[in-house]
Amino acid sequence: MSxxxxxxxxxxxxxxxxxxxxxxxxxxxxxxxxxxxxxSRKLGITKSAIYHHVPSKEELLRLAVDRALDGxxxxxxxxxxxxxxxxxxxxxxxxxxxxxxxDRLPFVTLLLRVRGNTKIERAALxxxxxxxxxxxxxxxxxxSEGDVRPDLDPAVAARLLFxxxxxxxxxxxPRRDSxxxxxxxxxxxxxxxxxxx
Amino acid sequence: MSxxxxxxxxxxxxxxxxxxxxxxxxxxxxxxxxxxxxxSRKLGITKSAIYHHVPSKEELLRLAVDRALDGxxxxxxxxxxxxxxxxxxxxxxxxxxxxxxxDRLPFVTLLLRVRGNTKIERAALxxxxxxxxxxxxxxxxxxSEGDVRPDLDPAVAARLLFxxxxxxxxxxxPRRDSxxxxxxxxxxxxxxxxxxx
Numbered sequence: 176m177s178x179x180x181x182x183x184x185x186x187x188x189x190x191x192x193x194x195x196x197x198x199x200x201x202x203x204x205x206x207x208x209x210x211x212x213x214x215s216r217k218l219g220i221t222k223s224a225i226y227h228h229v230p231s232k233e234e235l236l237r238l239a240v241d242r243a244l245d246g247x248x249x250x251x252x253x254x255x256x257x258x259x260x261x262x263x264x265x266x267x268x269x270x271x272x273x274x275x276x277x278d279r280l281p282f283v284t285l286l287l288r289v290r291g292n293t294k295i296e297r298a299a300l301x302x303x304x305x306x307x308x309x310x311x312x313x314x315x316x317x318x319s320e321g322d323v324r325p326d327l328d329p330a331v332a333a334r335l336l337f338x339x340x341x342x343x344x345x346x347x348x349p350r351r352d353s354x355x356x357x358x359x360x361x362x363x364x365x366x367x368x369x370x371x372x
Numbered sequence: 373m374s375x376x377x378x379x380x381x382x383x384x385x386x387x388x389x390x391x392x393x394x395x396x397x398x399x400x401x402x403x404x405x406x407x408x409x410x411x412s413r414k415l416g417i418t419k420s421a422i423y424h425h426v427p428s429k430e431e432l433l434r435l436a437v438d439r440a441l442d443g444x445x446x447x448x449x450x451x452x453x454x455x456x457x458x459x460x461x462x463x464x465x466x467x468x469x470x471x472x473x474x475d476r477l478p479f480v481t482l483l484l485r486v487r488g489n490t491k492i493e494r495a496a497l498x499x500x501x502x503x504x505x506x507x508x509x510x511x512x513x514x515x516s517e518g519d520v521r522p523d524l525d526p527a528v529a530a531r532l533l534f535x536x537x538x539x540x541x542x543x544x545x546p547r548r549d550s551x552x553x554x555x556x557x558x559x560x561x562x563x564x565x566x567x568x569x
Contacts, residue, residue: 338540338542
């Protein structure tokens with residue numbers, strides 16, 4: 176007889192692995208376009224087995240977007256606690272955000288596609304706006320300290336900066352592409368120093 | 373009696389205005405999530421009135437993504453016909469792409485969300501890849517001419533460059549924000565010279 180413990184209850188899935196499959200499916204088909212029925216088929220378990228772990232589809236969405244937002248706000252909090260010129264804090268924020276994005280790619284992808292149809296989505300959008308304000312404030316402060324080109328509108332520059340960061344979800348694949356640290360270097364070089372030699 | 377010509381047939385919509393409403397709806401609900409029934413409700417005309425203008429939903433998608441792609445390839449063709457250093461041609465391509473994006477925003481938005489589930493979507497993705505190859509080739513050539521930082525992987529630089537351009541669809545609103553020409557200036561400054569003063 177095998178010495179492995181008998182598998183009882185719901186084999187193969189805990190909340191974490193269930194969440195990962197759910198996020199992959201939401202990203203492929205859209206959150207609105209994915210039912211708990213679809214998820215149960217994909218997992219090969221019953222809907223009631225899913226409900227054993229999580230009360231609703233909305234709760235899966237909340238866990239997923241919070242995974243992304245919590246990572247981004249950890250970096251934001253580090254940034255706020257730093258001393259020194261705003262341009263250095265901004266660089267820290269960009270670099271850290273790229274690393275969070277690379278580490279939590281499916282979660283950040285889902286977050287960036289949220290459109291705000293439910294309470295959870297609106298809450299996620301509100302946290303995104305809070306993050307964007309921090310970026311815009313840092314760019315403004317760096318410009319007032321003389322470290323950002325004065326011929327760029329700080330609000331537009333802030334949007335372009337995180338437009339570049341967020342665009343990574345469209346193509347970056349951690350196993351195929353360069354390591355996240357190299358990617359973060361490339362984004363910082365390009366964003367702060369520009370492409371031109 | 374009014375001297376205005378009697379309105380006959382399908383009032384209010386020609387193919388162009390129908391296409392614009394369809395694209396708006398596709399962007400709001402997703403192409404897959406929008407039925408001809410939804411479109412007919414939105415337009416306030418019957419489905420057969422829609423079919424008078426266009427044979428299928430797929431054909432609306434094709435017209436829409438081609439509107440975006442034709443604009444981008446006009447700029448690409450101009451770029452290819454230019455003489456001079458690759459960095460100048462690349463700048464022309466970036467600037468021109470921003471202007472097309474601003475001018476045809478809903479169409480480019482739809483194009484960038486295409487995921488490739490149908491023949492028309494796969495054809496659109498193939499044209500996007502062709503465009504991306506042109507960008508990557510120009511960056512490589514500019515680097516070999518000494519005009520792009522040698523410490524950036526040209527393939528990564530090309531992706532970041534158009535990641536920045538494409539991210540405009542997430543926030544740029546022509547009526548609210550700065551004119552497209554100013555936006556194109558900002559993108560070129562930021563991408564080629566960087567944020568840092």
